[in-house]
Amino acid sequence: MGEAKVRPEPIYLREDEVLNRLPEKIGDVILNYKYYPGKDLYSDGKIEDEILAIVKDASRVEYPAIIERKKNWPILYHLSPLRGNIVDWLPIGRKDKVLEIGSGCGAITEKLAEKAGSVTCVDLSAKRSHINAYRNHDKDNIEIHVGNFSDIEPSLPEDYDYICMIGAFEYGQSYIHTDTPYEDFFRIIKKHVKDNGRIIIAIENKLGLKYWAGCKEDHLGTYFSGLEGYPEGGSARTFTRQGLEKIFKSCGAMEYSFYYPYPDYKFPTMIFSDKRLPSQGELTDNMRNFDRDRLVLFNEKYVFDGIMEDGLFDIFSNSYLAVIGEKLDTSYVKYSNDRAVEYALRTEIVDTPKGRIVRKIPLNESAWEHIKGMERFYELLKERYQGSGLWINPCKLMEKKGYVEFPYEKGTSLEELLDQCLEKNDMDEFYRLFDRYYELTAYGEDKAITDYDLIFANILVDGDKWTVIDYEWTVEEKVPAVEIAFRALYCYVLAEEKRNKLNLELLMGRLGIAEQAAEEYRMKEKRFQKQVTGKRKSMGELRVDIGNCCVSPMTLMELHKKEILNQRIQLYYDRGEGFQEEDSHYIPDIYLDDYRIAVEIPFDGSVKALRIDPADRSCMVKMMEFCLNGTAIPLHKKYMETNGKAVKTGCYVFDTQDPNITVRVSDLPVTGENVLSVKMEITPVPADMALDVMGAIKKFF
Incomplete structure (x- = not known):
């Protein structure tokens, strides 16, 4: 120690x-x-x-x-x-x-x-x-x-x-x-x-x-x-x-x-x-x-x-x-047990001297009735599917021990096989498996016994042997096979985003299901889920209610990148031939904080005018400093013009995605080497709001 x-x-x-x-x-x-x-x-x-x-x-x-x-x-x-x-x-x-x-x-x-x-x-x-x-x-x-x-x-x-x-x-x-x-x-x-x-x-x-x-x-x-x-x-x-x-x-x-x-x-x-x-x-x-x-x-x-x-x-x-x-x-x-109390259970895979078995165990006394009915469901489903090629995993009621027991079946779930088809884009094999599923599950549909939860995950495939391994939600009713198949597809697609590539209209057509019938089946599924959960909220719903966020850095990065692109400042030079994209550049690292910028722009005597594009979106701009070689430039249209409107002297609103401010330096006292010092506050404004503000201003600057 x-x-x-x-x-x-x-x-x-x-x-x-x-x-x-x-x-x-x-x-x-x-x-x-x-x-x-x-x-x-x-x-x-x-x-x-x-x-x-x-x-x-x-x-x-x-x-x-x-x-x-x-x-x-x-x-x-x-x-x-x-x-x-x-x-x-x-x-x-x-x-x-x-x-x-x-x-x-x-x-x-x-x-x-x-x-x-x-x-x-x-x-x-x-x-x-x-x-x-x-x-x-x-x-x-x-x-x-x-x-x-x-x-x-x-x-x-x-x-x-x-x-x-x-x-x-x-x-x-x-x-x-x-x-x-x-x-x-x-x-x-x-x-x-x-x-x-x-x-x-x-x-x-x-x-x-x-x-x-x-x-x-x-x-x-x-x-x-x-x-x-x-x-x-x-x-x-x-x-x-x-x-x-x-x-x-x-x-x-x-x-x-x-x-x-x-x-x-x-x-x-x-x-x-x-x-x-x-x-x-x-x-x-x-x-x-x-x-x-x-x-x-x-x-x-x-x-x-x-x-x-x-x-x-x-x-x-x-x-x-x-x-x-x-x-x-x-x-x-x-x-x-994230469901109604009377349906709460535990499923175990256990290794015994006689081999591996599966047990379903009720978690309370009220769930026992739900569990023990599975032995009867096994007998009824076995009778329905006799001769079809669809096997029902045998259920044995262990009443004294308080659970039901099943043999452990080997194989690959039909759900996994269908996923493999989608990954390989092998739709012919997907449809072959789905058609075989429908052929097997539709067998004996005139009988008043139906496994309502006959989804793809509840069927194991081992070569030609198809085995139903879970039939907990069996009802002693006639239910159309197309409804069971629709539900299986519906649950399959909802569970995984990648499965959205499926052509559901084509599958609905293969089953002969019209949109009105599909909507009725969806509503029935919602009612079934409420029955299973006892109208209790799932853990996923509770997480949403608690209100913590799931933040995607990639999304934030793209938004930030877009914001940067929208707010980056581009400078154009007119050397007597007008403003050209080839004679422009973006000015890096000039933001003092979220809204204020400060930049010194050097230029020589060949420049006739400068154009500052403060953003790539609608905005408002407030001039805080505007000096040439240390001397303040009057904010007058003789020296400066914009494609926005003046709210008041030095404050402008732009409803365009390409706002700009042009400085005619040729009309100012320039020398061979000059520096234009600019400080301004730039605030993004929604385009419709900027348009409303401009409409309220009667006079162009």
Whole structure:
């Protein structure tokens, strides 16, 4: 262990002071203040008071509506049920004892307490611990220790089945004040887990693609600070996969595995592993800047596709979930809980002694009815498509275990095959695949059983074998095959900008769908989506409501370039033959600020007149200085004329895209070498406004 640095001793309150000021129990949750220093060492300010008031007064089922109403990042972050996805899938059972370090406001605690026999929490903040306790007041298996982990740690037992640090390990140097805080932190943690237990660490990847693409570093809120090695310091440090592995190995932890939460560990919708990495085209949900504005330097989906093609996803995944200990059987998890409660479920790919299988697991009791109906749907769909060449992946109801199970099918999704056709511009093959899709799915359409969600992504193709792998949204109704095909195309095109090259009119013609019918199908799809979501807003809609910007530097650069081009100043010389483009140039670097310019124009005795074009757009110009060889030039049409109008002496408005000011230097006292000194203020004005101003001025200058 590294040499300890000197740190202030904690200020302990007397037991009677603690009891008088802080509740030892909130509902069924126990709070322990033995090592609390008497005040919170960190806080997010007034927003924590607001969150505390919410969890005191509202039930969990009200949180989604509150999140939508408040349109606030901290409230979304601390109260969203999607936060629990990161640990929900772990095989924690009622016999397991869990330690959560950095429990905060309890978003993860809530899920752990649902699964485990007991949960011990450690957090620095009393206020956050109170939020945790109030939101989980109905749980009788939670104890929260308030104070610094290094003070509390010696009193903790050494027999935990799981130790969870979700967004906490990066603060190791705040908990442990040594020269090697992260190694020492991990060693300390490691001694508190059973020999066959597991340590779970969720953390941002220092090299996560989102940071290269323009997201600010999560802890500092600055651009590229993690990529640059935190040159400005800060309380947190994130790591690459290799950096984490180095820490684990240096502490004697040789058995570990990495999972890759996507989009990141805060609100994961998918969790990949080395046994099941994402496919090209799978990572499409990349605009997740709920907390801050961001730049958009490139399209992350396309860059992810290239990364996956070259086998580099483990280097650039936005987040890591490291499992230290015995490897898990789960290789992939997908959450479908950004929807109505009665449809919330988790899909897993699991490796078993008999081979790889797929499970769909309801996330609550009300979703069980939705799940268990899939076995009946399998039988009905199998009967409908018997003899068609379209296979239905078998569903087995595991009622005692509370999920349904499917064989794991190999193949390439029809969606991916169609994308490949578009990339190669092989439209003949695209139409062949689409026609085959329509031929297969239209089979038996007179039967009162329809897989309404028979989209291209839900069909795997392996040679001549086409298999439907997901039929969750089956209805016992007759639905025209053209409607199902239209919906598949509609969803396909909406999901990816590059697919806009498709000739939809041609496809609609192949299906015999008129525009009126297409519009009816679109409206039906909107109603279906409202049914699925329970009219709740998606995470994408919440991001828009919160109001942070996605700024494209390329767009800004083009706008700035256009602005520069519009405002650049061009100088023409008349040497007795009039003004000519060949005898002109742009004057660089003359702006003093956004609107004021200052320039000295040298010219010789051969010049008869000078023309200054102050911009390439409509504008107003105010002359601040106009001197020849140090002597002021009268602002009179004898010496100067414009193609604008004078608002008053020295102030002109131009409604043209080619404003100009001509100085007849031949009528001025010039010498062999001369200098025209000009200072003016140039303000861009919309053309229609400039025209109105000019119309109000009766006299040309």
